[in-house]
Structure formats: C-alpha cells, structure tokens
Amino acid sequence: MTTINPFASNVTKPTLLRLPSYLDVIQRARKEGVRRLSSAEIGKELGYGSVQVRKDLASISNAGKPRTGFDVVQLEKDIRKALGYDEQRYAVLLGVGHMGRALMNYIGFAENGLQILAGFDVKPSDDESLKDKVLPLSALSDFCAKNHVDLAILTVPAEQADNATAEIVAAGIPAIWNFAPTTIHVPEHVIVQNENIAESLGLLWYRMKTEN
Amino acid sequence: MTTINPFASNVTKPTLLRLPSYLDVIQRARKEGVRRLSSAEIGKELGYGSVQVRKDLASISNAGKPRTGFDVVQLEKDIRKALGYDEQRYAVLLGVGHMGRALMNYIGFAENGLQILAGFDVKPSDDESLKDKVLPLSALSDFCAKNHVDLAILTVPAEQADNATAEIVAAGIPAIWNFAPTTIHVPEHVIVQNENIAESLGLLWYRMKTEN
C-alpha cells in the first residue's frame, strides 16, 4: 500500500532548513540554461555530501532519475511546494523601526509566499514611502477582523515584546515570527518562530576562535 | 589529569545556539532582583527539559550548586564569555540598503561584542544619520589596511553577493556574516555564516500546516 501523497509528511526539520539552499542552487542553474543536475553536483556547490542531497530531495520530490540526475524545472517546483512558497499568506508587522521597515521593504518575500498587508506602530512612520501602509497599533484588532491575517511579524524592542504579543493574541492571529531579541509568552495554540539575529553571533565568534 | 580550562572546548553547536536564550532569561531575572534559579525554573521559561539546561550550562559554567541552583550573576558572566560577548570585535558592512541600515542602526550589537565601524556601498547613502559612516566600495581595501577588521557583514542583493564577496576576500577580512539570500563562494580559510532570513519561512509554513 502506497499513500496517495508519499511526500510531505516525513520531512525532517534539518531537511526543511536545507531546502532553501537547494532551491537557490537549482534556480541559478536553471537561469544559466542547465536542465539536469546530479546530487554530487548540487552537494559540491553547497558543501553537502551527495547522499544527504539525495535523501533530502527524495523526501519531497521524485524529480531524480537514475543515470540522468535531477530535472531542474521539476525539482524547483517540488521544493517550492514543500516549503509552502506556492501559497499566498498574509501578515501584519508590529513595530515599524529600522528592522520593521527593512522587512516591509524587502521585495523577496513575494517569492516565499509572504505578503505584508500593513505595519502597526504606536508612533506614525516618518518614512514617506510607507506612510499609507502604517497604522496605529490601536487599529490592529479591527484590521484583523476585516482582513485575513495568517501571521504577525514582531519587530518591536525587547521591552515591548510581551505587550505587543498580547495584542497579537487578542487579535486572534495564529502565528508569530518573532524578531524581538527576547522570549515571548503565548497560549499553547499560537505558533512562535524566533529569529533572534544576534543569536548566531555567538556561534560565529566561537567558530572564529576555534577554526583558526 | 584535569585541564586548566575544563570548559569551552566541548561546547556543541546546539548548545551554543541555546545559550542566548538562557542569557535572556538570566538577565531578566537579575533585573527583577532574583539571585538564584534552578535548572527546572530556567527550563520552564524556555520550554526545555531541566536535564538539557543542566547539561548545556555545565559545559560552560560551574555556577550551579546542588540544593541552591544557579547563581544568576556568575552564570550571566560565564554565558557571555562562552558566547564571546565579552570581547570587542570590529566589522564593516557591505550594502547599505534597508537591511544594511537596520543592522547599522541596531544598538543591541554592543551587548554582543560587535561594533560596526563603517558601511560601504556603490551609491552614497541618502540616510542623513549614516552619511559619515558610509564610504564608497572602492575605499574598502584601504580602510581595512588602516583599521583592524574582524568581520564583513554582507547585506547586498543576491546578484551582487559574489562580487562583494570577492572584494571582502581581497581585503583580507577573515569572516563573513552573509545576509544575502544566496550561496557565496570563498577560499577555504574564510569563515562564512549564513543568515538567510527568508530561509526559516519554509519551516514556519510547514509548522502552520502540520501543527493545526
């Protein structure tokens, strides 16, 4: 008995985190007119072993064929689907500071299925280009009642993180992408993904100390 | 035979990535006047098991005492040291776009031992507050000859990533913190740490699909 969809259910977290790097290699190859790539070629570009590449890709695609390698066009589709980049999702952003503005201005999110509908802040934005996309924080729950919102992007300072989180939860938004450099507290059903940028600096410093 | 420094050499990567979350909990506790915390209390706040907390912390500190738990002040010092936050390191930033400006304006880096000396861009910055800290890209190697630079922060668009990387390598900077959403190519001795922000969106979408 094979299931109808053999993929998708058994993708591990490490695999999921490597998929974007495969996507990058594949997309660049396609733009250069390459039709097929072997697992060894893909791995070499990224510093992964060919077995790892095959195992990762086998869990989300059957674009690989013995003898010829992976079909670039097919594989790109499958990776984008596995990552959920093929579906549109809608976000609001809380905290229109430097980081908030950078994210609101980042064009690449369209490629990842993310659209930021509006930014919210206690202060009105001084950035001309964003003026009509930034609303007062008090308007959040009303906005969420009138629009479908899948995700809140949290870019407030650490001190305001728990307050802003409470607003997000009250507005019924089911997931938070947390860029505030602190732990936030949510009810069980709310999904939180932390993106503390400074977090990986410790790893980098450690590598700089030990790898030389 | 015990080594003089029993810590530091056997810290695993997963542990290193959890240390900042411990630091956050510890610092907030200290600000509230708390003197000691047990591994169970720390773990509860972060959603880790108490054994994991003890194992992580034992690898970098001996601030834990049976019966009383962990000394908050001592532990904070030890974590900051393990993460390298106690030493000052100097960076330049390439690509003063939205993300580059956000990083140049982020005050928190001082806490992580990071100081951004200057930004470099092909175009002069239109941001008044940064004007005197942004130099033309052509001045990079000269700047690096005159200043001690440990790290290059790469915030250029994906298409310019490999060119900018070549400049960084030519200038002799030993490590790159790569925010460009693409793979960059460096000689073996250069340390690269990738920080592709959109990368974790795939994981978030997957969790949103499966956890509900």
Add this chain to the structure above:
DNA sequence: TAGATTGTTAATCGATTAACAATC
C-alpha cells in the same frame, strides 16, 4: 547491454533524555 546515478536499507555518529550518584 553496460554503466552512471538514483533511492533505500543498515551502520555510525551525535544529541537528547532518563536514571542516579555526588554534594551542598
């Protein structure tokens, strides 16, 4: 067909968790 490359089963490696002895 012969051979290159895939997908998968088994072996290894590393990290987490459980059990418990050490200790303040």
Add this chain to the structure above:
DNA sequence: TAGATTGTTAATCGATTAACAATC
C-alpha cells in the same frame, strides 16, 4: 543530618553517512 538540586553515566532517540541494490 535530611533533602533538594546539581553533574554525569548509560540508554534512547534521531540524523547523517556508508554500502548497495534498483533502474533508466
């Protein structure tokens, strides 16, 4: 001293890598 909590050894779990059979 008795008991709470640490640090560590052993067991489990999960991910990576090696070996190889399947297949185009």
